[in-house]
Amino acid sequence: MTALHIAFVKIFELSLSASIIAIIVLAFRKVAWRWASPSLMIMLWSIMLLRSLFSINIPGLASLENLIDPYLYEHHYGIGAIMDNVMSRWGEILPGHADTASSSLPGYVNGFEEPRTGFLYDEEASRLRSLAAARDQAMSVIALLWLLGALIRAGVEYRKEIRTKRLLGRALPCHDTVVLALLHQCQTEAKVKARTELLLAGSVFPFIHGLLRPRIVLPYDFQSLYTESELRMIVLHELQHWKKRDGWLLLISQFILVLHWFNPLLHWAVQRLRDDAEFRCDKGVTKLLSLADKTAYGFLLLKQGDLNTRLARSGQAGSAVSWLEKRSVLMERVQAVAGLLQASPSSQRKRKLTGFMALLIGLSIFSAGNTVAQKAAEVYMPEPVLYVFWMNESLNLRSMSVLQDMSTLMIGQPVASENITLLLRQPMEQSYWEQWRDGLRLALVDKDVPIPIDTRPVLEQTFQRNIQQGHILFMLHYPSYSGKWLNFSFSKRSVTDVETLKVLQQINLY
Amino acid sequence: MRDKKYSITTAELTVMKVLWEQQRCTAAVIIEQIGKHRPWHFRTIKSLLRNLVAKELVVFEVDSRDSRLYHYSPLISEETYLSQEREHFLELHYDGDFGALLNSFLKDKLSSTEEAEAMRELLLQAAQRLRSP
Numbered sequence: 001m002t003a004l005h006i007a008f009v010k011i012f013e014l015s016l017s018a019s020i021i022a023i024i025v026l027a028f029r030k031v032a033w034r035w036a037s038p039s040l041m042i043m044l045w046s047i048m049l050l051r052s053l054f055s056i057n058i059p060g061l062a063s064l065e066n067l068i069d070p071y072l073y074e075h076h077y078g079i080g081a082i083m084d085n086v087m088s089r090w091g092e093i094l095p096g097h098a099d100t101a102s103s104s105l106p107g108y109v110n111g112f113e114e115p116r117t118g119f120l121y122d123e124e125a126s127r128l129r130s131l132a133a134a135r136d137q138a139m140s141v142i143a144l145l146w147l148l149g150a151l152i153r154a155g156v157e158y159r160k161e162i163r164t165k166r167l168l169g170r171a172l173p174c175h176d177t178v179v180l181a182l183l184h185q186c187q188t189e190a191k192v193k194a195r196t197e198l199l200l201a202g203s204v205f206p207f208i209h210g211l212l213r214p215r216i217v218l219p220y221d222f223q224s225l226y227t228e229s230e231l232r233m234i235v236l237h238e239l240q241h242w243k244k245r246d247g248w249l250l251l252i253s254q255f256i257l258v259l260h261w262f263n264p265l266l267h268w269a270v271q272r273l274r275d276d277a278e279f280r281c282d283k284g285v286t287k288l289l290s291l292a293d294k295t296a297y298g299f300l301l302l303k304q305g306d307l308n309t310r311l312a313r314s315g316q317a318g319s320a321v322s323w324l325e326k327r328s329v330l331m332e333r334v335q336a337v338a339g340l341l342q343a344s345p346s347s348q349r350k351r352k353l354t355g356f357m358a359l360l361i362g363l364s365i366f367s368a369g370n371t372v373a374q375k376a377a378e379v380y381m382p383e384p385v386l387y388v389f390w391m392n393e394s395l396n397l398r399s400m401s402v403l404q405d406m407s408t409l410m411i412g413q414p415v416a417s418e419n420i421t422l423l424l425r426q427p428m429e430q431s432y433w434e435q436w437r438d439g440l441r442l443a444l445v446d447k448d449v450p451i452p453i454d455t456r457p458v459l460e461q462t463f464q465r466n467i468q469q470g471h472i473l474f475m476l477h478y479p480s481y482s483g484k485w486l487n488f489s490f491s492k493r494s495v496t497d498v499e500t501l502k503v504l505q506q507i508n509l510y
Numbered sequence: 511m512r513d514k515k516y517s518i519t520t521a522e523l524t525v526m527k528v529l530w531e532q533q534r535c536t537a538a539v540i541i542e543q544i545g546k547h548r549p550w551h552f553r554t555i556k557s558l559l560r561n562l563v564a565k566e567l568v569v570f571e572v573d574s575r576d577s578r579l580y581h582y583s584p585l586i587s588e589e590t591y592l593s594q595e596r597e598h599f600l601e602l603h604y605d606g607d608f609g610a611l612l613n614s615f616l617k618d619k620l621s622s623t624e625e626a627e628a629m630r631e632l633l634l635q636a637a638q639r640l641r642s643p
Binding site: 157160161163164166167169170171172200201202203204205206207208209211219220221234237238241246247250251254277278281295298299301302304305306308309311312328329330331333334335337338 | 520523527530588589591592593594598599600602603610611612614615616617618620621625626629630632635636637
């Protein structure tokens, strides 16, 4: 379950960061879309996509996280605090979390492996343990819901893609030599070298499909729908999609929507990203056209909108309203094309200013907050650390006071009690690769795998401190993931007596 | 050429593609052409031909010199087939069952004639400004 918990917490944090970025980019787009270059907008959207998939740990002075994260995670009404409260309430409401842990701990007596018994949680430790168990349960339910939603979404998307592929399989190759020559000419103009297949299908509008091999699909009656000049503009538009690798952009954005299915802001943002990809292609095409053809391109968009309306009406299914129809990107695209025709010195200045602002926004949303970067540098996948404590035989290793003293000693602070002391604090010498391998293995699959530990350095410590009796607690601590909202860690342990250290040079921690 | 509704499976379409290309040919030619791309058994291809004949999408004539030889011809055109595919396309697209991984030239429809007029006016004004010095 730990792996699923970590995955969910990570997605939750990424989703929150990406939502803030989406709001900023959407606001910027709303204000400046007339002057902002579509390529710049795609750059900003790409940062959002990147930040919704990965944690970026490069610190930046102007990072947005410095401003936002305290409100999101630390503020009393922040989402992190709300999630904390929800899980704590769950713990208080749910009965049946009484401590059922065994009173024994893995250990050794006189050199023989034997569970050490008699350690019972006291009332306070038991309460905290019960609360932690309830939080764990709440986290499991939420994480499973997220996983279920992601699987359903992935299944739906896969089914749609299979249907599209089937439709493409039922398309016929275009043998019209005039159109094939036109395709060749457009490929030269757009500098696209990939072997492009031209197909005819029952589609209403032309489209391009394929990640590794472009396939342009035209409506079968294209000759009656478009003039040769219009066909050239359409093919150039589709080739621009290929040239800009928009297919990959769509694939990545769909994958992100599978992971962040619960976040409506990201759905909205991805739709806008798709629109901006269309604007970018429109701009790319108009660069290749004469001034008169640029106007004709605007009219072609209008004509296609009209064709879509008429052809959809003629089809039986045309009466069904798709959610895509609820808003018109057509108007925005026509306005953008008209805008390209009216470039004046003042609008050029505004474009430059908008570009500069977009770059500043890009920097502030790309870089990580200082706290995140610092945490990442210090804690992210650090070496596991071996802590060895000596405790007086009269101590209960599971009483709250002992657990608190252990925590204090682990962070290097002194404790008042003379009954407990830290004998050894030793980071495990591991390569980066070994840390990853062990961290993943222990977190994901093999929690019960024993870890062998050399006891000789501890024995030396007992000699130096003249320790003859008492408990020796070995604890190997793995700080596996440190997040903005929750931290995950786990440890392996074993309790021995001093005699065992004299007999065995190596013991196993469980 | 007939114009009524029909259904062609994807496998049958493979046979139809050869027939549209050849217009009139024997089963042996169809088997040879399909064999270049797909490892289908000749009996499978003959079954598909039988289905297409039964669906009245393909017609055959017996060779005048050799009665064992059949010449097959398509009864529907590529265009008729594709025009029926359009309904399938619209059904998928407007039911939202289309994959998101395709980039279309324009999916949107005109929402109103007023909007269309406004856009036309905008483009005309831009074009006019271009023409004026």
